[in-house]
């Protein structure tokens with residue numbers, strides 16, 4: 001068997017205590033480990049000069065030996081670095097040293113909607129409106145720029161100290177030229193749309209499908225097509241086999257049904273979702289207390 005040092009995806013990167021961005025003459029002190037995803041490990045990095053704390057994604061160059069791996073990372077950064085919106089994680093810098101490639105990103109100190117979901121399960125409808133509305137504003141910004149995220153999921157919806165939602169991880173994102181339908185997707189989105197499974201070509205509508213899954217989980221505490229096995233989940237997606245609990249409000253049920261329409265062209269655009277009656281059909285908080293991370297809020 002391969003020696004541990006040769007085992008590819010498991011070896012954590014060798015990360016120097018002081019990380020140097022030679023081109024900019026910037027130095028970062030490595031802080032605590034925040035988590036890992038794909039080939040990347042993420043740490044809190046403190047800029048030595050400004051004392052600003054950022055999220056630093058570190059990818060060992062040993063993971064980027066094949067050209068397609070380098071190309072994928074280059075595309076992720078090329079797309080992400082151009083973005084500037086309150087509901088999109090900011091990408092600050094991208095640099096390398098002899099061992100690793102580094103990406104510095106906006107630190108979201110309250111982690112992501114995944115951790116909130118694990119702790120709270122279903123949240124109140126005002127909270128679901130609050131979070132989903134911000135996700136839709138971020139998706140609207142991306143779609144206006146002809147960018148499809150393609151991997152919208154709770155773990156990629158980061159939360160800062162004010163519980164503002166920030167869409168991150170553009171590892172599966174792509175740009176659309178004209179009316180083309182994308183034929184390939186290298187990776188496995190979490191809330192995968194039927195047209196991707198059926199390889200019928202896909203476009204912006206896959207992000208709307210994912211937002212439908214996200215709203216469903218926030219309101220009902222579990223994914224709409226959740227099953228014991230991936231095959232069973234895929235079968236339920238192909239058959240559009242899900243139910244909306246009777247506790248759902250009519251506007252919530254109607255919006256979810258539209259976003260989870262098996263026919264992509266019948267799904268609402270991000271603009272139409274943004275204007276949907278669901279966001280006006282009840283209280284929409286302008287901000288949330290951090291206590292929402294752990295307990296049901298008492299709205300005055």
Ligand SMILES: COc1cc(C(=O)NC2CCN(C)CC2)ccc1Nc1cc2c(cn1)c(C)nn2-c1cc(Cl)cc(CCC(N)=O)c1
Pocket residue numbers: 033034035036037038040041042055057089105106107108109110111112114155156158168169
């Ligand atoms: C202070 O900010 C954070 C703290 C934590 C945290 O407390 N993680 C603990 C660390 C200790 N272990 C035992 C439990 C998780 C996690 C994430 C934080 N912030 C944070 C993390 C961030 C970002 C912004 N902000 C961005 C952008 N990309 N990533 C990013 C990148 C990777 Cl490769 C992996 C993960 C972990 C998955 C997750 N959803 O937590 C995140």
